[in-house]
Amino acid sequence: MNSPQPFSRHLEPQLSEALADTPVIVIQGARQVGKSTLAGWLADQRESVLVTLDDPAVQAVALSDPGFFVTQADERMLVVDEAQRAPGIILPLKATVDRDRRPGRFLLTGSADLLQVKGIGDSLAGRAEAFDLWPLSQGELARRTNPEDFVTWLLETPAIADSERLVPEVVLRGGYPEVQGRSETRARAWFESYATRLADHDARELAGGGYSDQLRALLSILAASGQHEVVRARLARELSVAENTVAAYLRTATIMRLITHVPSWGRSLRGRAAKRPKTSLNDTGFAASLTGFTARHSVSIGGREFYGALVEQFVALEIAKQRAWSATSYRIHHYRDTDGLEVDLILELADGRLVAIEVKSATDINEKAWRNVERFRDRFHDREVIGVCLYAGDRSWRLHDWLHVLPITSLWQHEGATP
Incomplete structure (x- = not known):
């Protein structure tokens, strides 16, 4: 049975604030992450007209008369769901x-990066602000009243407190x-149908023919690798395709917000830093379902590595979600160099400080x-480094x-606790 109530989204205050000073707001994210629900809630808070381009009749009007379409709300706010289906509305929207x-x-x-969709005639620079909506964060799933903000908590609080252990079901649910x-079986069935529809319909519509057969295979390969550096x-x-074709597939999956990239942190005092980003699917539940991985596999000898x-991947995604509402500005990277030093996540703060994070799935x-975190700090002794080892x-x-050294669950269970 599905949850009886929609989940509150921590991004809502930022969206409301942006609507108060910016003409065009764009919420973009993968299919079924909750964009329509959030947009509908925002529409209910003000006078508005809400239309969806998933409706063939509405889409026909947008395609045939985009100038009329963008002015239909008069003085009210026009909410356009799945706007990437009619890229021709962007130029008239800019004009109005x-x-x-x-x-x-x-x-x-948009279920795609709207301003990268083929046929979009303008970037709307200076007129629009875009927000990424991810699958639910753990704090949203827990229906926290106050949004979790791990990085700010880490920087501001001086003491320590224990938390709960991370259980595989949390990671594998996504x-x-x-x-x-849903049950594990029904969740897997939903993800299978979801991936098939994305490949057979959305990717074909977005990028033309030839993507259907390979996108599904691409997602499965990426799912089986966790978060890793992709060698094209x-x-x-x-995939038995040309390398430039792989680049096109990856770009399409990125535009559809199905995969995410963590860039490398580029400075190296010794050796040469790796330049490839780490790539993964946008959700660990999605990845686990596409690979058939279950909680039982997580405690098997063969399944521990995956x-x-x-x-x-789960930790990186949670930190990326929180970045949208965190009181602390930071950019997310990974680090690896030719001397063999590798750190899972490097968060670069606006003031130049670095948070170096190692992630371990073990409970002991x-x-x-945390040795690599210490080595990283020693190597970059001219920067202030805050080290974190997150474990289960x-x-x-x-x-x-x-x-x-902190429990992974402290990413969202830190309210009232002190590290």
Whole structure:
């Protein structure tokens, strides 16, 4: 049974604030992450006209008379769901905004990066602000009143507190709203249907023919790798296509917000830093379902390695989700160099400080778990580095003024606790 109530989204205050000073707001994210629900809630808070381009009749009007379409709301806010289906509305929308720059005139949603869709005639620079909506964060799933903000909490609070252990079911469930409350079997069936529809319909519509057969295979290969550096030549061999075709597939999946990339942190004092980003699917539940991975596999000898990759992906995704509402500005990277030093996540703060994070799926760890964080700090001694080792256990402790060992669950269970 599905959850009886829609989940509140922590991004809503930022969207409401932006609607108060910006003419065009864009909510973009993968299919079924909750864009329409959120847009409908925002529409209910003000006078508005809500239309969806999933409706063939509405889409026909948008395609045949885009000038009329964008002016139909008069003084009210026009909410256009799945706006990427009619890219021709963008130029008339720009023209009407240039004539009347009142804030909150348009709210668009798109199951693709709207401004990268073929046929979009303008970037709407200076007129629009785009927000990424991810699958539900763990704080949203827990229906937290106050949005979780791990990075700000880490920087501002001096003491320590324990938390709960991370259980595999949390990682393998992921954050797509539709699978919450479903059985493991029914969740897997939903994801299978979801991936097939994306490949057979959405990708074909977005990028033309030839994508249907390979996009499904691409998603499965990426799902089986957790968060990793993609080597296009190797991926091309696995898909039996040309390397430039792989690049096109990856671009399409990125535009559809199905995959995400963590860029490398580019500075290296010794050796040469890797430049490839780490790539993964946008949700660990999606990845687990496409690979048939279950909680039972996570405790098997053969499944531990893949589960570890999923846990690293899970942490990176949770931190990326929180970035949208965090009180602290940061950019997310990974680090690897030719000397063999690798750190799972490097968060670069606006003031130049770095948060170096190692992620471990084990419930018991020793000093080897945070050794790379210490090596990273020693190597970049001219930067202030805050070290964190996140693991699946429930105890917290601080080794030095700069190094914390914390449960992974502290990413969202930190309210009232202190690291």
